[in-house]
Amino acid sequence: MISINEIIETNRMVQSQHLDVRTITMGISLLDCIGNTVEETAEAVYKKVKEKAGKLVATGEDIACETGIPIVNKRVSVTPISLITAKTGGAVKLAETLDKVAKEIGVDFIGGYTALVHKGMTDYEKEFIMSIPEALSKTDRVCSSVNIGSTQAGINMDAVRLMGKVIKDTAYLTADKGSIGCAKLVVFANAVEDNPFMAGAFHGVGEKDVVINVGVSGPGVVKAALEQVDGDLTEVAETIKKIAYKITRVGQFVAEEASRRLNANFGIVDLSLAPTPVKGDSVARILEEIGLECAGGYGTTACLALLNDAVKKGGIMATSHVGGLSGAFIPVSEDEGMINAVEKGILRAEKLEAMTAICSVGLDMIAVPGDTTAEVLSAMIADEAAIGVSNNKTTAVRVIPVYGKTEGRVDFGGLLGTAPIMKINTVSPAKFINRGGRIPAPVWAHKN
C-alpha cells in the first residue's frame, strides 16, 4: 500500500502548492468536414466538435473528482481553419461556429483559427490572415495562430510584415476590452502540431482524427521543493528533476484516463511549467528561489536554462510521449513574479528576449504601448523567429499593443492575468520590414 507520507505529499502539492493539470485539450481533425459551401462546412464542424468533445468537460470533472487533482481547463484544438475554408472562403463564419459550439460544450478556448505560412502564403491564406482581427473581435473563445517561420524554410518576412498590421488591427477592434483579441493571437516560428496550450493550440494535419493532449503545471511545487535545498546547483537540478517526474506522472495518468473515457487517442503530455497569476504559482519565483534577488537581473537566463533542462529530464521518463511546447513558460501577465519584476523595472524587454532563447515559448503576454508601430511589432516577431529558427526550437510572440494606452496596467481577467505596459525600443525598423521576401533557412537546417 502507498505510504502515509506519499499520500500527504501529493495532497500538500495540491492544497498549498497549486499542483494541477493545466489543460486537457482534445485535438479534432476537421478535414472530413469540408463542404461545397461554408454553410455546409460550418454545419459539419458544429456536429463533429459537439459529438467528439461533448463530454470533454464532464469527463475532466470526473477525473478531477476521482484523483483529487484539479483539472483547470478543458479545451479543443482543430485543424487550421485556413485549410478548411480554402475552397469556400467564409472563415469568419466558421470562427463564429467554433465560438458557438465551444460555449455549448463548455470549453474555455477553442484553438485553430490558424494559418501555416512559414515558407509562403497563397492568396487565400493572405486573405485569411487579414480576417483574424474580425474573427477575434466577433468571438470570445476562439484562439488564433500563424506560423511565419521554420528552421527548414527560413522566415517568411511578407507574413511577418502582415502580422504587425494584423496585431495592430486586432488591438483596435477589441479596444473596448483592453485589446484582449491580441491575447488570443500567437505568431509562431517552428509551431508544433500537438500543443495543448492556448492561444497557440491547433490540430496538425499529421495527427489522428481525435487526440487527447495534456498540459501539466506546478511551478509552486518546484519552488516549495527548492525551499528545502541548501546544496549546490547539481542538487538544485536533481530536486527539480524528481519533482518534474512526479508532476508529469499525474499528467500521464490523466491523459490515459481521458483518452480511454472519451474514446480518443492518447497524444502527448506537455512538460511545460505553466504559471498562473495566483501567488505561489510563479516561474519567476523559482528563479529567485535558486538565488536571484529578482527575476530579470544577471543570472536569470542561466537559472532558467537549468530549470528548463531539469524539468525536461525529469519529465521525459514519466510519460510515454512528450510533445507540445515542453519548457518553462514565461508569460508576463500570467505570472505574479514576472509582473513584480517588470513593475520594479528590473525585468526589461531585452532580457525577456534573451530568456526566450532557452525556454518555451517566446515573448508571451506582453503589453506594450498602443502607439507602437506595426513595423516595430513585425521586427519583434522577426527577432523571435530568428531565435527559434536558428536554435531549432519553437518561439512565439503574443504581444498586446493596448489601444489608447501608453503606460499603466491592463487587466484581462482570469488566467490571462494583468499586464504592466512595458517600455520598448521604438527605433524604426521600417526599411528592413518593408523589404519583404524570405530570410533563408540557416545552414544547419540542411541536414539531409
Place this chain on the structure above:
Amino acid sequence: MKAIVSVLGEDKKGIIAKVSTALYDMDINVEDISQTIMQRYFTMIMLVNLEDSKLKFSQISENLSALGRETGVDIRIQSEAIFDSMHRI
C-alpha cells in the same frame, strides 16, 4: 475500483468509528488501515474497495466531505491509481 481515504485533523475520540460506519453504510469495504499522529495531527489512511457500492464516486466523495465538516477533520477519497502512478516506477 480501489481508493484511498485520507483523514487529517486534530485527534479526537471516535474518528475511526465514524469513518468506518459511513463507509459501511455506503457498502464500501476497508482493506487496509494505517494511522499515526503527525505533529499533533491525527492522520489515517484507508485502502478501500468500491466494487460493491451503488453510489457514484462523486456522491461518496461528497458524503465523506460532509462527515469531515461535521466532525471537524478533513476527509477525502481519491483513486489509488493516481498515487501509484505518481510514486511508483
